[in-house]
Amino acid sequence: MSAAYHLNEVRFRYGGRDALNIDQLKLTANRISAIVGPNGAGKTTLLNLLAFLESPLTGNITFFGAPYGKLENLKLRRRVGLVQQNPYLLRGTVLANVELGLKLRGVDKAERTDCAMDVLAQMRLSAKAQVSAAQLSGGEAQKVAIGRILVLEPEVLLLDEPFTYLDRGVIDELEVLLATIRDNRSQTVIFTTHDQLRAQALADSIHSIVDGRVIPASLINLYRGQLQSDNHVFDTGKLAITVPEKIRSGDRIAIEPIHIVLSATALQSTMRNAFEGRITALREQDGQVQVTVEAGERFHATITHASLEDLNLGIGKQVWVSFKSSAVRVF
Amino acid sequence: MEYLLEALGAAALLVIGLDREVYYVVWTSISITVVAVALASVASIPLGIITAVKSFTGKRLLLQTLNTLMAVPTVVIGLLLYGLLSRRGLLGDFGLLYTPAAIVIGQCLLIVPIIWNLTINAVSAIDPRLPQTCRALGATQSQQIALFLREARFGIMAALVMGFGRALSEVGIAMMLGGNIEGFTRTMTTAIALETSKGEFELALALGILLLACAFIVNGILQRLQRSAV
Numbered sequence: 001m002s003a004a005y006h007l008n009e010v011r012f013r014y015g016g017r018d019a020l021n022i023d024q025l026k027l028t029a030n031r032i033s034a035i036v037g038p039n040g041a042g043k044t045t046l047l048n049l050l051a052f053l054e055s056p057l058t059g060n061i062t063f064f065g066a067p068y069g070k071l072e073n074l075k076l077r078r079r080v081g082l083v084q085q086n087p088y089l090l091r092g093t094v095l096a097n098v099e100l101g102l103k104l105r106g107v108d109k110a111e112r113t114d115c116a117m118d119v120l121a122q123m124r125l126s127a128k129a130q131v132s133a134a135q136l137s138g139g140e141a142q143k144v145a146i147g148r149i150l151v152l153e154p155e156v157l158l159l160d161e162p163f164t165y166l167d168r169g170v171i172d173e174l175e176v177l178l179a180t181i182r183d184n185r186s187q188t189v190i191f192t193t194h195d196q197l198r199a200q201a202l203a204d205s206i207h208s209i210v211d212g213r214v215i216p217a218s219l220i221n222l223y224r225g226q227l228q229s230d231n232h233v234f235d236t237g238k239l240a241i242t243v244p245e246k247i248r249s250g251d252r253i254a255i256e257p258i259h260i261v262l263s264a265t266a267l268q269s270t271m272r273n274a275f276e277g278r279i280t281a282l283r284e285q286d287g288q289v290q291v292t293v294e295a296g297e298r299f300h301a302t303i304t305h306a307s308l309e310d311l312n313l314g315i316g317k318q319v320w321v322s323f324k325s326s327a328v329r330v331f
Numbered sequence: 332m333e334y335l336l337e338a339l340g341a342a343a344l345l346v347i348g349l350d351r352e353v354y355y356v357v358w359t360s361i362s363i364t365v366v367a368v369a370l371a372s373v374a375s376i377p378l379g380i381i382t383a384v385k386s387f388t389g390k391r392l393l394l395q396t397l398n399t400l401m402a403v404p405t406v407v408i409g410l411l412l413y414g415l416l417s418r419r420g421l422l423g424d425f426g427l428l429y430t431p432a433a434i435v436i437g438q439c440l441l442i443v444p445i446i447w448n449l450t451i452n453a454v455s456a457i458d459p460r461l462p463q464t465c466r467a468l469g470a471t472q473s474q475q476i477a478l479f480l481r482e483a484r485f486g487i488m489a490a491l492v493m494g495f496g497r498a499l500s501e502v503g504i505a506m507m508l509g510g511n512i513e514g515f516t517r518t519m520t521t522a523i524a525l526e527t528s529k530g531e532f533e534l535a536l537a538l539g540i541l542l543l544a545c546a547f548i549v550n551g552i553l554q555r556l557q558r559s560a561v
Binding site for chain 2: 100101
């Protein structure tokens with residue numbers, strides 16, 4: 001599969017500190033990729049680089065095989081479409097806003113109005129075409145901002161936290177739109193979110209980012225702390241978690257939810273990590289069950305419906321969380 | 332009371348009857364002010380945009396000075412320019428004193444701080460997300476500047492209207508630098524002052540009505556602009 005973007009040794013500084021420090025990142029063409037990370041992780045900075053609004057301090061970005069820097073910036077900017085988090089709509093009508101990108105590209109009036117009206121119809125906003133953009137609700141404004149980019153039919157669609165300011169109904173519409181794009185394999189979409197579960201539901205691939213670095217694990221069970229390499233223990237401040245023996249450095253650990261075993265009693269096994277806790281949440285996700293357990297730290301485990309019934313798990317029940325030291329990734 | 336009503340009636344007849352003398356004075360006033368606003372805006376709009384966008388040492392002092400100058404008395408400007416333009420003054424050789432050009436210069440100086448300051452406000456009020464939005468939509472450098480001006484257009488037009496209103500209604504500069512010469516530098520405000528002192532109350536009142544009408548129209552435009560800017 002070809003890559004839409006290939007980032008190599010990319011560094012970016014902002015406000016005197018390293019905002020991004022990415023060794024390698026490949027984002028596949030015609031697929032949906034999610035960039036997941038907490039607030040302030042560098043997601044927006046990364047999208048600004050991918051939208052060619054900022055240039056990296058050092059390192060290379062390859063865009064569909066062509067190295068960035070050899071291509072003209074304006075042309076590149078016009079091949080991608082970025083919908084910003086909390087986007088800004090210009091003064092004027094909704095239609096004028098959706099037409100704007102086409103107008104900047106010199107498309108004639110009749111054609112751009114047709115295209116814009118088509119997109120507004122798709123987004124069920126036809127009735128608002130002549131309404132002033134300032135009068136829209138937050139959700140409608142976000143939809144117009146998305147429409148304003150979709151009408152340009154960019155090769156790459158970049159969405160920065162598209163679900164943050166939306167109400168439930170609009171989120172559903174956007175999820176349907178992304179699912180359609182994903183099933184058609186027709187466009188490269190890259191979106192950022194802090195919601196790991198939503199990313200899993202919508203994206204073909206997920207890249208986690210913390211403190212400007214792409215990390216080789218999901219963010220579901222991510223803990224900060226100190227590694228005590230002499231006894232192979234990682235101290236999160238609340239729990240001491242046993243890690244693989246060969247690890248020498250790192251200040252974060254992550255455990256994939258599928259590697260966590262739940263049991264009603266303490267298990268006699270080779271698993272070095274076992275903690276007793278209480279179930280605080282159950283949630284269905286893609287036909288499986290996400291169980292949240294408070295056991296000093298908060299653990300998320302993925303189990304099947306059958307296991308849920310066998311173990312007779314429910315909110316408030318005591319349960320043991322166990323996992324092998326080799327399941328712990330330190331970085 | 333009867334005297335006032337009679338005078339009002341006579342004034343109305345002068346206005347409705349399109350009295351040549353009255354309308355010539357109105358024309359002089361408006362044409363001088365339009366030229367003054369045009370000249371002032373050529374300087375103050377770019378200055379306003381630059382001041383708003385750039386940060387530099389002394390910016391705070393400049394803003395404070397501009398705010399002070401917005402309320403400068405017209406007679407002070409009249410006095411200073413009189414000193415420069417009179418025969419013995421630094422610019423006396425140009426022979427500008429008691430010409431429409433002298434009033435234009437004076438009104439220009441009066442409204443430059445107003446338009447400058449209000450342009451700063453208009454540009455500062457532009458959303459900080461605008462530049463990146465333009466770039467993300469694929470705007471070239473010149474398209475970005477055009478979009479920037481378009482976003483601030485209501486505020487800048489309001490600045491021009493404010494400047495126009497201030498220049499049209501001032502009397503000190505027109506009197507001191509124009510000299511109130513009939514058919515040449517007589518403006519609405521200087522004519523009102525003169526006719527009242529002469530006891531020609533009807534003519535003064537007729538001009539007063541027209542000046543008020545101008546102010547009313549200008550304020551109407553300003554309000555419309557402010558409404559569309561929201």
